[in-house]
Every structure is written in structure tokens, then in C-alpha cells.
Amino acid sequence: MAFRLPWPGLKSPDCEARSMNGLEDWITSHKIPVGEVASNAVDWIRDHCQGGFDVISEAIGSCADGFTNLLTSVPPVLFVALLTIGVWFWKRAISTCVLVALGLLFIINQGYWQETMATLSLIFFATFTCMLIGVPIGIASAHRPWLAKILHPVLDLMQTLPTFVYLIPTLILFGLGTVPGTISTVVFAIPAPIRMTQLGISSVPKALLEAGDAFGATPRQRLWKVEVPAALPMIREGLSQCIMLSLSMVVIAALVGAGGLGVPVVRALNTVQIDTGFESGLAIVLVAIILDRLCRKKTH
Amino acid sequence: MEAVRTEPQGKTAALSFRNVDILFHRNNSSSAIAQAVKRLDEGGTREQIAAELGVTVGVANANLEIRRGEISVLMGLSGSGKSTLLRAANRLNKVTRGSVEIGNGTAFVDIANCDDETLRDMRRTRVTMVFQQFGLLPWRTVRENVSFGLELRGFTPNARRKIAEEKLELVGLTRWANSYVSELSGGMQQRVGLARAFATDADILLMDEPFSALDPLIRRKLQDELLDLQTRLKKTIVFVSHDIDEALRIGSNIAIMREGRIIQAGPPQEIISSPVDDYVRDFVRHMNPLPLLNAASVMRLLEVCPRWDDSTIQLDVTGHYGFNPVTATVSDRTGMEIPLQFHDTDDISELKVVSGCVYCVPVTASLNTVALLRQKSGMPVLISDASQIIGLCDDADMIGAITGVARASKVN
Ligand SMILES: Nc1ncnc2c1ncn2[C@@H]1O[C@H](COP(=O)(O)OP(=O)(O)OP(=O)(O)O)[C@@H](O)[C@H]1O
Ligand SMILES: [Mg+2]
Numbered sequence: 001m002a003f004r005l006p007w008p009g010l011k012s013p014d015c016e017a018r019s020m021n022g023l024e025d026w027i028t029s030h031k032i033p034v035g036e037v038a039s040n041a042v043d044w045i046r047d048h049c050q051g052g053f054d055v056i057s058e059a060i061g062s063c064a065d066g067f068t069n070l071l072t073s074v075p076p077v078l079f080v081a082l083l084t085i086g087v088w089f090w091k092r093a094i095s096t097c098v099l100v101a102l103g104l105l106f107i108i109n110q111g112y113w114q115e116t117m118a119t120l121s122l123i124f125f126a127t128f129t130c131m132l133i134g135v136p137i138g139i140a141s142a143h144r145p146w147l148a149k150i151l152h153p154v155l156d157l158m159q160t161l162p163t164f165v166y167l168i169p170t171l172i173l174f175g176l177g178t179v180p181g182t183i184s185t186v187v188f189a190i191p192a193p194i195r196m197t198q199l200g201i202s203s204v205p206k207a208l209l210e211a212g213d214a215f216g217a218t219p220r221q222r223l224w225k226v227e228v229p230a231a232l233p234m235i236r237e238g239l240s241q242c243i244m245l246s247l248s249m250v251v252i253a254a255l256v257g258a259g260g261l262g263v264p265v266v267r268a269l270n271t272v273q274i275d276t277g278f279e280s281g282l283a284i285v286l287v288a289i290i291l292d293r294l295c296r297k298k299t300h
Numbered sequence: 301m302e303a304v305r306t307e308p309q310g311k312t313a314a315l316s317f318r319n320v321d322i323l324f325h326r327n328n329s330s331s332a333i334a335q336a337v338k339r340l341d342e343g344g345t346r347e348q349i350a351a352e353l354g355v356t357v358g359v360a361n362a363n364l365e366i367r368r369g370e371i372s373v374l375m376g377l378s379g380s381g382k383s384t385l386l387r388a389a390n391r392l393n394k395v396t397r398g399s400v401e402i403g404n405g406t407a408f409v410d411i412a413n414c415d416d417e418t419l420r421d422m423r424r425t426r427v428t429m430v431f432q433q434f435g436l437l438p439w440r441t442v443r444e445n446v447s448f449g450l451e452l453r454g455f456t457p458n459a460r461r462k463i464a465e466e467k468l469e470l471v472g473l474t475r476w477a478n479s480y481v482s483e484l485s486g487g488m489q490q491r492v493g494l495a496r497a498f499a500t501d502a503d504i505l506l507m508d509e510p511f512s513a514l515d516p517l518i519r520r521k522l523q524d525e526l527l528d529l530q531t532r533l534k535k536t537i538v539f540v541s542h543d544i545d546e547a548l549r550i551g552s553n554i555a556i557m558r559e560g561r562i563i564q565a566g567p568p569q570e571i572i573s574s575p576v577d578d579y580v581r582d583f584v585r586h587m588n589p590l591p592l593l594n595a596a597s598v599m600r601l602l603e604v605c606p607r608w609d610d611s612t613i614q615l616d617v618t619g620h621y622g623f624n625p626v627t628a629t630v631s632d633r634t635g636m637e638i639p640l641q642f643h644d645t646d647d648i649s650e651l652k653v654v655s656g657c658v659y660c661v662p663v664t665a666s667l668n669t670v671a672l673l674r675q676k677s678g679m680p681v682l683i684s685d686a687s688q689i690i691g692l693c694d695d696a697d698m699i700g701a702i703t704g705v706a707r708a709s710k711v712n
Contacts, residue, residue: 211431214390216420216423216424
């Protein structure tokens with residue numbers, strides 16, 4: 001393979017080209033086995049811990065499916081009515097109630113009720129897991145600078161690594177279905193609650209911490225009576241970001257066999273059906289708007 | 301409590317700082333701090349130590365005893381180490397060397413060096429704090445804020461509620477118990493801070509410029525309230541201030557700090573009458589002399605006043621009113637008697653001053669009181685000593701005294 005400069009006017013000295021060529025050959029022939037290591041690791045894990053993964057898979061799968069079944073067992077119109085009433089007592093805002101009712105009725109009308117419930121169940125589980133793991137990690141890293149330093153690049157990686165890349169090992173380990181969908185969603189969404197919790201806890205005003213100390217708070221009391229309440233708005237923000245990020249994963253989750261609104265989107269893509277694509281896409285948008293409204297802080 | 305020792309006999313100090321050094325280093329490097337302590341002992345100045353080792357000397361070799369039931373004021377310019385020293389009393393700042401002893405009459409605990417358990421116990425029951433920026437928890441109601449310390453100690457909700465109500469009544473905020481802190485004005489917020497501190501029943505109260513975030517009128521009102529509460533509750537108060545008037549008003553003892561050292565400590569009169577150096581003199585010069593002057597220093601003795609005749613002393617410049625020392629009556633030129641009222645205390649807030657009536661106050665009454673009586677009654681004020689009327693005070697006397705003081709302190 002001859003080395004050519006892109007500019008015809010310039011001549012490259014032959015010897016230099018040859019040596020560069022040699023260098024390039026050397027570099028390519030000593031490939032660092034990143035891919036191999038990753039794949040071997042996954043193989044090893046599969047061979048040795050498959051039992052554990054099966055248990056996790058079973059547990060998450062039955063929980064999620066059970067929850068989906070519970071949601072779908074309620075007649076849709078009754079569900080909408082109950083939810084609207086619930087929202088009224090929670091938010092006391094007529095506009096939110098109208099939005100929820102009309103949005104869900106529209107989804108029923110378009111025939112995507114089952115899928116919407118499956119999506120809600122997936123989001124609920126993913127978000128629950130994210131908060132359960134993410135908030136304690138966020139608190140721990142706010143208290144330990146070294147942990148925050150380690151966590152920073154890891155979280156960046158989790159958010160920038162293309163989702164499809166870690167979809168493959170999750171597929172191998174957990175098989176097709178709801179579980180790999182939930183897990184990929186968790187991996188993608190969990191940086192939000194971790195970051196927001198960490199930010200919230202570490203930006204608690206020093207005056208409040210000192211007030212806690214001056215009145216003799218134990219470390220635990222300091223956490224629960226000062227830090228967490230002070231960081232609560234931030235943690236809540238982390239929750240709503242987490243929900244939105246989970247929702248943005250529905251299509252990708254559908255690719256690995258999770259049910260929900262992503263399924264018709266994928267089907268529409270494969271069969272080039274514009275109508276299905278638009279209907280299901282609109283349903284996703286409606287779910288997003290409704291969830292966003294519900295997450296917003298109460299305004300007095 | 302392992303740090304308990306018996307206290308030497310005859311001491312009533314509730315809180316004493318002994319040879320306290322507090323040094324700061326950005327990365328808390330203990331070797332740099334140890335080096336700085338050495339430099340400090342060799343006589344290195346604050347600037348030298350900061351330049352050579354990057355260590356800030358917050359407090360250097362502070363010794364101070366605060367007696368039970370007194371209000372001790374720490375004064376000094378910004379950065380002189382007042383807050384740092386104060387915060388050593390509940391170990392919000394770590395003491396590099398020395399001890400801070402909190403006594404209860406028979407035993408004391410060195411709060412600077414005790415274990416965490418003891419420290420927490422002291423913070424919950426013995427020492428409490430009022431912050432400059434209030435430090436109230438915005439997500440709690442006023443009542444919940446007041447019962448914060450009790451909650452940390454594990455009191456039941458009912459007990460907390462009862463004590464909180466009590467303390468809120470003390471500071472006059474009962475009506476606001478269920479409001480959030482953000483709905484209150486600054487002065488009210490600081491009252492919540494006070495109530496929160498009182499609720500723990502700690503006998504030592506640390507106050508770091510508690511009123512300086514407030515406007516002058518409210519500040520004054522809160523100072524009065526604090527003094528009033530103090531007469532009832534008899535706490536030991538350490539109060540940080542950079543305002544000499546505030547210090548003189550509320551302090552029974554004043555310690556003046558400069559560059560981390562206590563350069564003079566003593567009762568207010570002593571600070572005023574014999575400042576140790578120009579730094580202290582400068583503080584004293586900028587004070588408002590009114591509250592410190594009393595009737596004795598302002599009045600004119602009756603002996604030197606002009607007389608109408610052998611028995612009657614002329615009271616005012618225009619010569620309308622006369623006073624007869626033998627019968628102790630005031631009358632005008634026509635011989636009509638003017639009512640004379642004796643008032644024995646310095647507190648005239650309850651008194652209904654009647655215009656045209658002559659008032660008589662003891663020599664210990666403050667100039668404020670005398671001036672108020674003079675203004676409201678429109679008559680000169682008589683001054684008594686041991687129930688004998690010995691002097692009198694009108695506008696000219698007061699102005700003379702004030703300008704005299706002002707002039708004297710400038711020459712000083
Ligand atoms: N946590 C800290 N870390 C480093 N340096 C500190 C710390 N706290 C105080 N200092 C330093 O100690 C010195 C004394 O500060 P301090 O806050 O006690 O002053 P102050 O007399 O209270 O002043 P002010 O009237 O402005 O409140 C200052 O030079 C300050 O920079
Ligand atoms: Mg200060």
C-alpha cells in the first residue's frame with residue numbers, strides 16, 4: 001500500500017513514507033485486545049454466574065410483568081377516571097387534570113392502551129431502581145471527594161457510550177425480554193439521580209450544617225434532618241430527569257424485546273408504516289408530557 | 301465523660317478559654333500547622349506566618365474567663381478572630397492548642413479536646429448558638445425550628461410542642477408558630493433563632509453578631525429584649541459584635557481582639573477610662589456617649605445655681621420657676637406650687653410623663669432617661685442622691701456634658 005499525500009504538488013520523501021508505513025503496520029499488528037477482553041469477560045461471567053443472572057432476570061421479569069398485568073387489569077376508562085381524580089387531590093390544578101384525562105383518552109382511542117401500560121410499568125421499575133441505587137451513591141459521593149472523582153468519568157461513560165454497545169452483553173446475560181430493556185434503561189438513566197443528589201447534598205449551605213452541628217446532631221441526624229431535606233428539591237429534579245431519560249429509552253428497550261410503546265415504533269420502522277409510526281410516537285410524547293406535568297413541583 | 305475534672309475552689313467561671321491557639325491551613329496539613337505553632341511561639345507575626353507557611357492565625361494565645369450569668373462581648377475589627385474564638389466554645393472550629401473549659405460549678409469539661417460523644421452531649425445540653433444569618437431550616441415551620449434541638453435529643457412530639465410554645469411566647473412569636481421562616485421579617489427570624497437556642501435550656505449562649513443583619517431600630521429593640529430575657533433567664537452569654545455601642549449597651553464585660561489576640565478585657569468603664577493602646581482608644585472614640593453618661597455626670601449642683609432669695613433656688617434660665625430645698629417644693633413666680641414627682645428607677649417605659657410636672661430621678665439615672673424626662677415634661681429635671689435633692693439638669697447642662705465628653709475624648 002503506497003502512502004500518498006493528498007496534495008499532488010508536494011512530494012513525499014520515499015524513505016520517510018516507508019518508515020511511516022512500517023510504523024503503521026507495527027501499530028496495527030499489535031492490536032490491543034479491548035474487544036476481546038470485553039467479550040471474554042462477558043463469556044466468563046456468563047459461564048460462571050449465569051445462575052445469579054437467571055435469578056435477577058426472573059425477579060425483575062416477574063415483578064415488571066406482574067405490575068404490567070395489574071395496570072392492564074383495570075378497565076382503561078376506569079383507570080383514567082381514577083387517575084384524574086387522584087391527580088386532582090394531589091395537584092389541585094384543573095389544567096393538569098384535563099391534560100391527563102384527554103391525553104389518556106386519546107391513547108385509548110388510538111388503541112395503544114396495553115403498550116402504554118407496559119411502558120409505564122417499565123419506566124416505573126427503572127426509575128424505582130435508579131432512585132434506590134442512585135440516591136445513596138449520590139449521598140456517599142457528596143461526602144467522599146475521592147468517590148466523586150472516580151464516579152465522574154464512570155458516569156460520563158455511562159451516558160456517552162452508545163446504548164447499543166451495552167445492549168449486547170445485557171442480551172447475552174439476561175436473554176430477550178423486559179429484563180434487558182429495564183437494565184439498559186437503568187444504566188442509561190441512573191447518572192441523573194446520582195449527579196443531582198450529589199450536587200444537592202454538596203451544595204447544602206454551610207450555615208445549615210453548622211446549625212445542625214451546633215445543636216448536637218449525630219452524623220445520621222445531620223444527614224436526615226439537614227442534608228436530605230435541604231437537597232430534596234435537587235433530588236426531586238433528579239427523579240424527573242430520570243423519568244424522562246427512561247422514557248427516551250422505550251424504543252431501544254423494544255429492540256431487545258421489552259414490551260411497550262417502543263414495539264409499534266420498531267415495527268413501523270421495519271415495515272415502513274408511516275401511520276403506525278406517527279400514532280405510537282404521539283402516544284410516547286403524550287406520556288412524556290403527562291409524566292413531566294406530574295413530576296413538576298407543586299405550585300402554590 | 302472522661303474529660304471531667306474537679307474545678308479549683310472558688311471559681312465561678314462558666315466558660316474559660318486557656319491559651320487557645322487556632323490556626324487554619326488550606327489543606328489542613330498538620331505539619332504546616334505544627335511549624336506555624338512553633339513560629340508563633342518564636343514570636344512570628346501573623347503576616348510572617350501567613351507568608352512563610354500559608355497558615356492563617358485565627359486566634360493566638362487567648363485567655364478569657366466568662367463568669368456565670370454575665371454577658372461578655374468579644375469586639376474587634378473584621379478578621380480579628382472574634383468568630384473564630386467564639387466558635388471554639390462549641391468546637392465548630394477546632395482548637396489547635398489550648399483548652400476551652402465549660403464548668404458547672406464543681407466540674408468542667410474541656411470541650412476542645414473531649415470525645416465526640418461528650419461533645420455532642422455538651423452541644424445538646426450546655427452550649428447553644430445564635431447565628432448571624434439565623435441558620436434556620438427553611439423547610440420547617442417556626443415551631444419545628446424552635447424544637448429542632450429537642451428533636452435531636454429525642455424528645456417526644458408532645459414535649460417538644462410544649463417547650464416550643466413556651467419559648468415562642470418568650471420571644472413573642474406565638475402567633476407565627478405555624479408559619480414558615482421565609483414568611484417572617486429578619487427581626488422575627490432572629491427571634492426564632494433565640495427561641496431555638498433557649499429551647500435547649502443550655503446555660504451558655506454563643507451569639508455571633510446576631511443582630512448585625514438587622515436594621516438599627518430592630519437591632520436596638522432586640523438588644524433590649526435580650527437584656528430583658530437575660531434578667532429573667534440568667535444565661536451566660538458570649539456575644540460577638542463589632543459595634544462599640546452595642547457592646548457597651550449589653551456587655552457586662554468586654555474583650556477587645558486584634559489580629560487574633562485579646563488585647564484588653566474588662567468591664568466597659570475600664571475599657572473607656574483606660575484603653576491600653578491606640579487600637580482600643582479608636583474604638584472608644586467612635587462610641588455614642590449618651591447611654592454611658594448618667595445624671596451625676598451631667599447635673600449642676602444646687603449650690604452653684606442662682607437664687608431668688610435665701611430660701612429659693614432659680615430652676616430655669618428665664619427664672620420662671622423656683623425650688624425651695626427646705627420644703628422640697630417647686631413653685632412659680634406667683635407662688636403657685638408645681639407638682640413634683642419622684643421616680644426611683646432608670647426605667648421610665650412604664651411612666652406616664654405629665655407635661656408641666658417636675659421630675660426627680662436618682663444620680664444613677666442614665667442621661668437618656670434624664671433627656672427624655674426633660675423633653676416630655678418641658679421642665680428641668682431634679683437629681684437626688686440618697687433621697688436628698690442635690691442637683692438639677694436642663695438643656696444647657698446636657699449639651700455641655702455631651703460636647704464636653706466629645707471634646708475630651710478627642711484630646712485624649
Ligand atoms: N475556616 C477557616 N479557614 C481558614 N481561615 C479562616 C477560617 N475561619 C476564619 N479564618 C481566618 O481567621 C481570621 C479570623 O477570622 P474571624 O472570622 O474570626 O474574624 P472576625 O473577627 O469574626 O471578623 P468579622 O467581623 O469579619 O466576622 C481571618 O483572617 C479568617 O480569614
Ligand atoms: Mg465574624
